[in-house]
Amino acid sequence: MKVLQVIIVAGLALIVSSPATKAMGHSQATDALFAQAVEAVRAKEYGSAVDIFRDLSEQGEADAQFNLALLLKAGLGRPKNYEDAYFWFVLSLLGNEQRAEPMVDELSDLLPPPVQTEIYERISERLNQQLAVGNKRAIMKYAGLHANFLIEPDIETAYVWYSIGQALGLRGANDGTAAMTALLEPEALIAAQRRALDDFESSEFAAQPSQDTIE
DSSP states (O other), rough: OOHHHHHHHHHHHHHHHHHHHHTTOOOOOHHHHHHHHHHHHHHOOOHHHHHHHHHHHHHHOOHHHHHHHHHHHHSSOOOOOOOHHHHHHHHHHHTOGGGGOOOOOOOOHTSHHHHHHHHHHHHHHHHHHHHHHTOHHHHHHHHHHHHHSSOOOHHHHHHHHHHHHHHTTOTTTTHHHHHHTTTOOHHHHHHHHHHHHHHHSSSGGGOOOOOSSOO
C-alpha cells in the first residue's frame, strides 16, 4: 500500500473511533454506513467509498465530507479533482471538522481566486437552500463562510447570521457576533441589527425553539 493510502486509511479509522464522532449525534444507520465506507477504503474499493461518503456528505455529515474530500484530493475512486475536494473540505471545516483546516490552506494555494469564488458561491447556494427550510445546522456555516472564507469577507452578513444563531442559542454564535461587532462601524452595526431582525422574523427560525448546543 502506498504511503498516501496509509495516511488516508489511518485518518478514516481515527474518525470512526473518535469520541467526537459519537458527539455529533450520528444515527446507528449513519454509523453503519460510515463504517462500511471505511472498510471499502481498506479493501481499496475506493469507488464504493466515494459513493457512500458522498451520500453522507449530502446529509451534512462533516466527517464524511472530510473523508470524501481526502479521496477526491488523492484521486482515489474518482479522478483527482481539487475543486470538488476544496468544496467538501470547506464545508467540513464549517461543520467543525478541524482536521480539514490544513487541507483548506493547502488547496487555497493551488486554486486561483476566481475558482475559489465559484466554489464559495456553490457553498452559499447550498446553505441558502438549507436556511430557507429552517435547517439550524446551516446558520453557523453560513455565517462562517461570509466571515472567514470569501475573498472579500462580508462582515455584515456574517453578523446577521451569527446574531440569528445567538437568538436561537447556538454554540459559538455569541463569540461570532462579538467578533463581527468589533469589525463594524456604528452605522453598519445598527443596519446589520435591523437586517438580522427582519431576516429572523421572516424566516422559518422565528417559530423554532431556542437551544444551547447545535453543531
